[in-house]
Amino acid sequence: MNLRETAALSIVGLTSHKLRTLLTMLGIIFGVAAVIAMLSIGEGAKQESLEQIRQMGISNIIVQHWDKSEDGLEDAINSDRNLSQGLSREDAEAIQRIFPLAEYVTPQREFKSKALAGSNTFNTMVVGTTPEYLTVLNARMSSGVFFSAEDVTETRRVCVLGSDAKRALFFFKDPIGQRVKIRSQWFTVIGVLEDKGAAGGKIGGVLEVRNTDEDIYVPLTTVLRRFQFANDEAELTQITVKVTDSESLSEAATIVRAIMNRRHRGVEDFKIAIPEELLRQSQKTQQIFNVVMGCIAGISLLVGGIGIMNIMLASVLERTREIGIRRALGARRKDILSQFLVESLMVSLLGGTIGVILGYAIPEVITLYAGWRTIVQPWTIALAFGVSAAVGIGFGIYPARQAALLSPIDALRYE
Amino acid sequence: MNASVIQIRDLVKTYDMGATQVHALRGLSLDIDVNEYVAIMGPSGSGKSTLLNILGCLDVSSSGQYELNGQQVSEMDDDALAHIRNREIGFVFQTFNLLPRSDALDNVELPLVYSSVPPSERRDRAVNALESVGLADRMHHRPNELSGGQRQRVAIARALVNDPAIILADEPTGALDTRTGKEIMELFRQLHAQGNTIILVTHEEEIACYSHRIVRFRDGVVERDEPVSPERRT
Known part of the structure; x- marks a missing residue:
């Protein structure tokens, strides 16, 4: 059984439970969208303050009346x-x-x-x-x-x-x-x-x-x-x-x-400000902001991954008989392993794709209504995709292994 | 004299049920020749299904030897067992065990999927197998759209599609009414006539009489092993 057929098989599996698939994907969708949106808001804010500071003059000292x-x-x-x-x-x-x-x-x-x-x-x-x-x-x-x-x-x-x-x-x-x-x-x-x-x-x-x-x-x-x-x-x-x-x-x-x-x-009765120092300060604040937001978005991706694992474990239980039938007809352990792994990978990649689209849309909406500048950077999309693939494999491997390790006769007898 | 296709020596199968141990097979030996038609009978718990599962490589024995076509099955790893299940053995179950969401054709194709047969050839072979069990007009029906007898025919077509040397059947008529059961047994008779080796487990004397040899089990060993005289055969 080659990869193309395994993929086709998992699409059949996923489309036969559309609502469940969608709910499983939600965690990944929101996680990925959050990562992209957070980082683009952060980048927008960074560019904005950079420009303001540049406007004040990078080699200036400002004495302001207080x-x-x-x-x-x-x-x-x-x-x-x-x-x-x-x-x-x-x-x-x-x-x-x-x-x-x-x-x-x-x-x-x-x-x-x-x-x-x-x-x-x-x-x-x-x-x-x-x-x-x-x-x-x-x-x-x-x-x-x-x-x-x-x-x-x-x-x-x-x-x-x-x-x-x-x-x-x-x-x-x-x-x-x-x-x-x-x-x-x-x-x-x-x-x-x-x-x-x-x-x-x-x-x-x-x-x-x-x-x-x-x-x-x-x-x-x-x-x-x-x-x-x-x-x-x-x-x-x-x-x-x-x-x-x-x-x-x-x-x-x-x-x-x-x-x-x-x-x-x-x-x-005066205040002294150095734009260059403010620039450095704001860059530091920006970094902290990015780390905090990245962590929050990361946690939602983690939760999304656990969601996938949960559903995949349930799916393995539910399809124990199917696994037994496939094993009885000559499927090797790695055939079963790749079937379930590809399925969870598909869920997370599909969720990742929808998340990327949403991650593009959310900053646009924010710019439109709140007037904040947002910049979606290409590398954040690569990151979000990479992470969702990793989540799919990482959280899919345990349920897939559970499925593959079942002995044929136990799987067939499972009620 | 036909060559032995199956040779079993001192086969033991023990199930560990926590505190107690259940001895399903206690040192069983049996030879089955090419193109034999054997019925295995015995009360429930006598080990007949356990033996069939071990013969079909669905289960492994605790000790003893199982030689299939000259290969030592008892020493094989999981992948090799999967290969045997795929190529050498066609298994027919009491409850059919078809994939509910796939149609008859896809179900029959399944063993070919796991033996790297190219998709176009798969389709042809699955169609042929379904035609040979008389289901040419039901290829795109799902199991729930088929009668019990038709489902079992699909399952038999699936067992045949990879041209295995041996057909194993575990109470193939157990879930069917008498008339449909007879049709299925007719099908087995044809398969035997075409040169297949058939081993079936049953507890119905009537069904066993379709075979040429009845092996009776009791408490995990062979109690009686006798040919069915032509006049007794159904």
């Missing part, structure tokens, strides 16, 4: 205020002056606002900064120019649009030379940035990353002069330091922290 009221520390604010004015342009200048590894130091003042162009409005983040920010952001112009040092010193009312902001305000029209109104102030558009294509989010639970494609950039001096802010607000919301030597980022961060601590008299 708004303690957001963290429910109102009491601390007043006492802090007496000692420190929060982030300021002087801080940025001091870092630039004292710290030799700082290639660029860009002060930023950011605030949320509505922007208008014609009849279109768009909720945006207005970023007041200096020309170096373009380099620090790793951004490129898609049209026009970024504002110059002169625009800053002259406090000109010019602005550069992020790609999403441009699309929302001007659709497909050329916005260069058009005017945009922000809080009753008019700005002339002089440039548009290229699409960076990253969604917002929070990395490592520390640093907020927003979609910078929705930002509008204006000279820092213009922001500080033209807009009214509450008195107790700090001058800057963020200082980004681009370091020449990206090998020594954490040492650089220590120095920046020391400078800031002295200038703020020890008041912790």
Whole structure:
């Protein structure tokens, strides 16, 4: 009896108990689907945070204003205020002056606002900064120019649009030379940035990353002069330091922290984040996530395998007479062994196939409804298939051996 | 003088039933020649079915010698026994033992499946075997669509399909009514006439009288071994 015939025989066996076969396969189906779905969600999340971090600049140190009221520390604010004015342009200048590894130091003042162009409005983040920010952001112009040092010193009312902001305000029209109104102030558009294509989010639970494609950039001096802010607000919301030597980022961060601590008299009204460190952190978290999810999915595969073994043992009992008849007519032990082994292998491979299809579909549905990015990697499919085959053989071998070891006469007499 | 096809010497079979031991065969010796037609009789528990199962290589003896066509069966391993069951022996059971989900043709093909006969040749041989037992028009019926007599014919066709030297039948008419039983015995008579060696176990004197030699067992040994005179034969 060759393999093709054995396979045909087991298909007959499986199709004669369709419901049972399906129920047996369920464990494998869900196990395999879980492995693929989990890993693709993990991979998607990894890519997402990688992109966010890259967007912040891999050789940057970010000093952010720490708004303690957001963290429910109102009491601390007043006492802090007496000692420190929060982030300021002087801080940025001091870092630039004292710290030799700082290639660029860009002060930023950011605030949320509505922007208008014609009849279109768009909720945006207005970023007041200096020309170096373009380099620090790793951004490129898609049209026009970024504002110059002169625009800053002259406090000109010019602005550069992020790609999403441009699309929302001007659709497909050329916005260069058009005017945009922000809080009753008019700005002339002089440039548009290229699409960076990253969604917002929070990395490592520390640093907020927003979609910078929705930002509008204006000279820092213009922001500080033209807009009214509450008195107790700090001058800057963020200082980004681009370091020449990206090998020594954490040492650089220590120095920046020391400078800031002295200038703020020890008041912790800022946070320092290193995107590269966050990247490493998030990779570590990702690994743990993958291991945990892999284990859970692995357990469901194990349970699926035990399900197969259970049914195969029952099937061997139920078909003891058939085994006896086959043995009486000349089937060798290995014929019976391969008959049952191929059957359990078929169950697990068929279940594996359905599981792969489901494993493809589940991430798609998640992307569609939850908006998470998911990436199905080919190797996970190979893995899932390999594991289900191994489960089929591993858990099929014991029942198949039980069947093969029956003596012909005992099997025939079995009632 | 015909050559012996089966030679049994001092065959012992003991079943271990936990605390007690059941002696089914106690040093039994028997010779059967080519083209003999032998009926084995005896009360239940006399060891007649045990002997048939050992002859058919479905069971192995505890001690003693069993020589089949000059081969020492008692020293064979499992694969070799499977080969003997497949090629040298056709077994007919009281309860037919057909695969319920396969049709008559597939059931008859089964021994050929395990002897690496190519599929097309299998089909031809199975068809021939079914025709020879008069079931040409029932080939695609499943066992539950056949009468008891027809089922036993399928089982006989299956026993014949690999041209075995010996046909063993364990109460082949036990599950059939008298008329159908007679038809089946007619079939055995034809098979014997065609040169087959037939050994059947029965407890009905009437059925035994179809044979040419009756061996009576009692308590695991041969009690009487006598030919059936032509005038007694059915």
